[in-house]
Amino acid sequence: MARAASIVSAGKALAEGNVTDQSGNMFGDSPLVLPVGGPLYLQLKRWIEDAIKRGTIKPGDALPSERDLALRADVSRVTVRKAVQQLVQDGVLVQRHGSGTFVAAQTPRVEQSLSQLTSFTEDMARRGMSVRAEWLDGGVYAASPEETVILGLSSGEQVARIARLRLTGDMPLAIERASLSASVLPEPAEIGDSLYKYLDRFGVRPVRAIQRIRAANIAEADAHLLQVPVGSAGLHIERISYLATGRVIELTRSIYRGDTYDFVAELRLGDPSAGAKP
Numbered sequence: 001m002a003r004a005a006s007i008v009s010a011g012k013a014l015a016e017g018n019v020t021d022q023s024g025n026m027f028g029d030s031p032l033v034l035p036v037g038g039p040l041y042l043q044l045k046r047w048i049e050d051a052i053k054r055g056t057i058k059p060g061d062a063l064p065s066e067r068d069l070a071l072r073a074d075v076s077r078v079t080v081r082k083a084v085q086q087l088v089q090d091g092v093l094v095q096r097h098g099s100g101t102f103v104a105a106q107t108p109r110v111e112q113s114l115s116q117l118t119s120f121t122e123d124m125a126r127r128g129m130s131v132r133a134e135w136l137d138g139g140v141y142a143a144s145p146e147e148t149v150i151l152g153l154s155s156g157e158q159v160a161r162i163a164r165l166r167l168t169g170d171m172p173l174a175i176e177r178a179s180l181s182a183s184v185l186p187e188p189a190e191i192g193d194s195l196y197k198y199l200d201r202f203g204v205r206p207v208r209a210i211q212r213i214r215a216a217n218i219a220e221a222d223a224h225l226l227q228v229p230v231g232s233a234g235l236h237i238e239r240i241s242y243l244a245t246g247r248v249i250e251l252t253r254s255i256y257r258g259d260t261y262d263f264v265a266e267l268r269l270g271d272p273s274a275g276a277k278p
């Protein structure tokens with residue numbers, strides 16, 4: 001009986017958008033009132049998602065233990081585990097070994113114009129966001145046949161390769177793998193924080209680029225670096241950049257997190273006959 005009464009009062013609190021108890025504990029001590037409809041684990045998943053949306057549970061907050069949640073939601077521990085697993089897969093919750101399950105940090109959405117040839121550093125600075133790079137690889141190598149063709153290298157010419165994880169604060173946003181002729185960049189480590197700043201210094205900053213974007217499911221190694229679940233949505237971007245002379249200066253292939261980036265292009269009414277074959 002007592003339990004039925006507390007469910008009613010929790011339901012009233014939920015309807016009023018307040019699920020914290022008087023002690024200020026984010027989950028309170030009262031039973032969770034799950035939304036109706038669908039399998040139990042999805043009801044619990046929706047309850048947790050709603051609590052995050054309302055701000056009742058905030059990024060970084062720890063989730064109560066599986067046992068606690070099962071008791072409070074009046075469901076089995078298997079149901080709790082299933083709901084939590086799905087939320088971890090969706091990137092809503094993160095599990096840290098030995099310390100529990102937490103609400104994931106909120107990912108900022110970044111809008112990037114597709115009509116400006118800017119660098120990662122400039123894009124972030126314009127938004128007032130911090131930027132840093134973690135080096136994954138950097139060195140001078142024998143060029144692959146593909147690099148030789150795209151970069152227009154003469155036979156036997158070497159390439160400088162730079163692979164970097166790009167982050168804002170602690171949040172990884174993209175992995176960029178660039179190849180340039182080693183004659184342009186003989187010491188890859190010398191680029192410092194920004195490749196384009198380095199190229200600018202030597203008068204070889206690109207003035208034009210062709211960028212190809214396609215959807216990609218992020219594979220295991222990259223997912224690990226980007227701190228997203230394996231197979232989550234990403235954008236594979238290839239940028240081939242040119243000097244004013246028409247020479248290709250850069251071939252960069254990147255994986256951007258799909259949950260953080262919006263690429264935006266301004267479209268204008270064009271001449272419908274342009275591009276039509278005679």
Ligand code: 16G
Pocket residue numbers: 118119120121122176178193194195196197237239250252254
């Ligand atoms: C951008 C470019 C990348 C370029 C980098 C230089 C895209 C998809 N890629 O991220 O091709 O190498 O900027 O940035 O926009 P940095 O000067 O900060 O090193």
